[in-house]
Amino acid sequence: MPTVDLPQGRVHYREFGPTDGPAVVLVHGLLVTGELWTQVAEALAGAGIRSVVPDLPLGAHPIALNDDADLSPRGVARLILDLLAALDLTHVTLVGNDTGGALCQFLIDADASRIGRLVLTNCDAFDQFPPPPFGLLVKLGRRAGRVRFMANSIRPKALRHSMLGYGGLVRDKLDPELTRRWITPALTDAGVRRDAARFMGAVDPQDLLDVSTRLGEFTKPVTLLWGNADRFFKLDFAHRLRDAFPDATLVEIEGAKTFVALDEPQRVAAGIRAACDVPR
Template sequence: MPHLDVELSAGTIEYEDTGGDGPVAVLLHGVAMDGSLWRDVVAALRPDIRCVVPTLPLGGHRRPMRPDADLSVLGVARLVAEFLERLDLTDVTLAMNDWGGAQALVADGRAERIGKLVITSCEAFENYPPGLPGANLRASARVPGGLAAAFGLLKLAPMRRLPMTWGWMTKRPVPREVMDAWFRPLWTSPEIRRDLRKYVRGVPPVGELLHWADALRSFDRPALVAWAAEDRVMPPEHGLRLAGLLPRGQLVQIPDSYTLIPEDQPERLAELMRAFVLDGDVMDGSGGSGGSGGSAA
């Protein structure tokens, strides 16, 4: 896919777009990654679905944002809404993994361009930044030079498989060249580290986080919650709770995967997403439907 860019209020956002006349899916990644998280899912979906994959300013972006940009969780969620508007994308399927900011987007009343929602293992409720890796990231962001030191250690492959870094994010190691590309902006750019620090320190109080999740009750369009059954960073019960909040939510538990389902189980996730985007429903292996608030293995 060609690398494109669009100028938003916070700065230049890079994205990829498979094009075509199919329904549109916008795929969002988490902290210290870029859109390549979705590369295998996109490869499977692109014959039927137009995939638009922005790189959000969460540390894996190559172009620093403006110094005064609001890069709090809510600020980045508003950038997603602005991105959809600038590209004039409507009735999109908005999918996210790891990053939970789309909940803030709905709570902020900016979901009018979203026709369907796909929530895969991600931040929710009070779990921002998530789990042990999130606690490590938060501590690093509070110390001068902390992010440079923390990500500098990730130049060493064994450090990437520790529970406090990326070891609980995927069951199998992410290819080294992919992860190197994710981390390189943080290794080389003080401005990118500044942007990430603003995001990590821009998490609101727990009461606001819980409000965001509860606001999903107002999203009356189809929603798929696909959660890693063995997730050790995003509690599986959070997937069940989110599906219960969504009036038209379907829950699917994905086995043999940690948080980054597009890395661990891209074929299964692509299968589910194709069925959901094209038909509005998902089916399990025996032909049963996930149903509203239900589960399909």
């Protein structure tokens, strides 16, 4: 897997599709990696679209960042901007899910010059950062030792795939090897636990609510690809988010939950392809 050295440290990323194709950057959320997007990125590659999928420092990343890295939500948004610059990506279709959708909003608030369009799937917005009951998880994770406790508590597959783990975020069965890879760094690497705790310690719903007051300044196209069976980010939340942008379209994805990229990867890829104006 390729890496890029940024001011914050070394970041792993995956790349799919032709290097000269339209660029899509896929942003994941808390306690998962870019593998969340693999099936979507593979489908996009088949349509000639280049996808760049970083593993962000959100608790499942394979290598810890520098001790002095800014791992607040705004800091991680800046890291994504630095990644775009390092890879010389412009007119990017920026796609976010879950916590990653919040990071995309922080990013466009800071500097949208490299972004051509925005695609948000089920994600945090306004003061839902995160939505109940995940605020308790974020509060618990503000200390590195507790991050290890959280990962260890869902080490058995039955618990990883239950409502206590990732099970409530998907409609279909999870790949146990994938979810095992997601928790392993927090179990084995103190630096990863430190990074995750720093991020969760800096999460403040008021910061994202403040960003929401300026979403109307982003005049480029926005597409919302929203799983309508999500119990945490419900469809009326998507309506509210759509109305916050001046040029936004909402596409419902029937039966999908929070991790819509796992539940309906082909439909998500089709929605991104349409946003990029790339024919089937």
